[in-house]
Amino acid sequence: MRCALIGNPNVGKSLIFNQLTGLGVEVSNYPGTTVELMQGKLCYQKSSLEIVDLPGIYSMDGESAEEELVRTYLLTSTPDAVIAVLDATRMERNLYLLLQLAEYRVPMIVVINMIDEAAHQGIAIDSESLSSILGVPVIETAASLGKNINEIVPAVLSSARPAGITVPYTPQIEAAIRSLGKLYGATRLQALMALQGIGTAGDLVEGAQTIAGEIESLNHMAAPQIIGANRHLCARRIAADVVGAQKPDRRFSADRLLTKAIPGIPILIAVLLSMLLIVFVAGSFLEGLIVEVFTALVIEPFQALSLPPLATALGMAALLAIVAGLGIAFPFVFIFYILLSIIEDTGYLTRAAFLADRVMHGFGLHGGAIIPMVMAFGCNVPAVMAASQLRTGRERTIAAFLVTMVPCSARTVIITGIVAAFVGLLAALSIYLIVFVLIVLTGVFLARNIPGGQYGMILEIVPLRMPDPGMVLKKSWTRIREFLFIAMPLLLLGSVVLGALDYYGAMDAFSLMIAPISEGVLGLPAYATTALLFGILRKEMAFETLAVLSGTADLGSVLTAVQLYTFAVISVLFVPCISTIAILLRQMGARVTLAVSAYTIMLGFLIGGLIHLIAG
Amino acid sequence: MGYMNTSVREDCLEAILTLTQANGGSVTAEGIMAAVDANQAAVEAGLAGLVAEGAVRLENGEYLLSPEGKTVAESVLRKHRVLECFLCEMLGMDTGAASKEACVLEHGISDDTIDRLSRYIERPGHGQRRHCAGRCRERSLLDFAEGDLIEITMIRCLGRNRRLIDLGLIPGEQIVIRRKLHNNAIVVRVKGADIALSPEIASTVFAEPVR
Structure with missing residues (x-):
């Protein structure tokens, strides 16, 4: 038996799903879409039940990707039963979706969740009378406390039936x-x-x-x-x-502060900055730990094997790619996603979107686009996927440009590892400044020059809530999966190919070829430009390759401060890494991918050249 | 007096129809008086006349349209809307004035003229015709302040923003402005939920204060 959870966004559907299915959940993209479906299995009194957590929607007749998905799902792979989840604090609007759902004539039961929160707000709900109006079982639950969740499955198995209510139309x-x-x-x-x-x-x-x-x-x-x-x-x-009469809610709402321009905007900036800071501090710590362990346990034994030179070269390339992925990007990205899931699950992100609406309008986007932009600080790959959910081609194109320019965690590694370590902290911060100024200029330029209409934001400000730790971890894991399964294989493959090229001397030949441009225009030694190319694979590899090619980890002794600075600026700006290019190609098409790549290469070398002209 | 009498009666019918559509039943004498632009005595007389004619039934202090009453009311309402649309969209009159003018003209115009006018307005190639549903008022959400309780009267280009319908932002709905930033991004409370709107969306939603 297959049954699906349907409900408005933020009704606690996923939490119920989690409690019903526990571990062993399978995440899949519904065919032809980027919307994710969670599926899980459970056994109850010898009957096996497959549960699908459909994305939260406002309407069965809407136009968003999620709404279309739920509609198609109900019509084509009709489940045996539907669990309609309602938010006890917003019954009227949730009933709107339920009435639409009733028209599909699928057997269902109704779950009124967050009954505890409703009680706090003084809302009394007569679920027996709702049950008799709808003609289906109605269960009151409080998923955050685990209350009554165990009644759901028995009700589905024993008494799910099509709702007996018909909307009277004019x-x-x-x-x-x-x-x-x-x-x-x-x-x-x-x-x-x-x-x-x-x-x-x-x-x-x-x-x-x-x-x-x-x-x-x-x-x-x-x-x-x-x-x-x-x-x-x-x-x-x-x-x-x-629904009984509701007394006005006199409790203090943090929204009195959070959604006001002052102090809302300073709070927003502080939240974003502290996120980056935490990612940086905790990430560097974990990075050191993982790299150390990995080197001691895997790389050194491998080198001690003394295999034939080609095998050693290729093996080392693959191992370095793994250590780069797991040891460097993974801690940064994962910690970032945990923080992101926290601000998302508390409901803060929607307030951030509201506050950022004006700034985003300057870029031809709206507040909703703040979400991919913030995600991009972790890794550009899922950020591009989020950006591809925007409504119009114009918005998607602009977001693709801006998102890929946002310094992801790998680029943070370069800025800190090269500039902060060998040049100075202020210099490192100035790189962020340069990048942000360029993002703003690019956004304003694109907003003026890409034709097309502008859609505004219609976004529900979800209530502030305490996030559930399990849900936060699970969400972060789902996100990191994209990074691991899309970025890692590419990283491995690319690394092995480059290792082979290096083995056969192609890299040296390339260095010779690029030398005039590298030295003349950018003031960098040829090997530094070669290292930049490695950065296409994964940004932080530019840093490692530079250390390998220059023959020392103390970069300050072989390169001048200006050279290091130039190197960092170029590698932060130019070309998104190969995984981002791949995801751009999949989500946005060849034209946008080509434009973004060409633009960022040009920008990187232009700014690099300028720095050389001015300071070199 | 005869002419005045008919127009007040038609206004009453129209008011009952729009109020029924907006609230779904329960149309009281007070509601009708608030909607009809005439003195209290005239409205009371008009309502009494309508009940006597059988166009309207009075049940428990609530006014209901009979089938005949409904036909008349729909025809008057349609005349009002076509005229209002013509005045504000084609002649460029301001929406409030167009509505007032339409209120007077709707009682004298023939069905045939309205049909022709309606076809004229909808003639293709006439530029983009905006939806002019209901009584246009010139005050959009941006013209209200934080804390105001307002009732939505009309939404322009609703087709483009289907989500507004699904969230309950539809004509007749009472909402509260929760937050308004200096850049005109606003948060409104609809059906217990806070919805953030960009300025360009908020400017397509028209409303009037709830007394």
């Missing part, structure tokens, strides 16, 4: 449903979808659109709006019957 809509049924044999659900322009049956949608046009000209209100209003009205009536 006579014109009802008439349209009847005539579409007669003309095309459409069910009520199909007719309603077709009236809103959703569906694949060409003649039905065409016929429905003609009727919808008539309805619109008669009412001067589009059919989707009338349908939506009818559902909201029905939801309001049900809510009036089952």
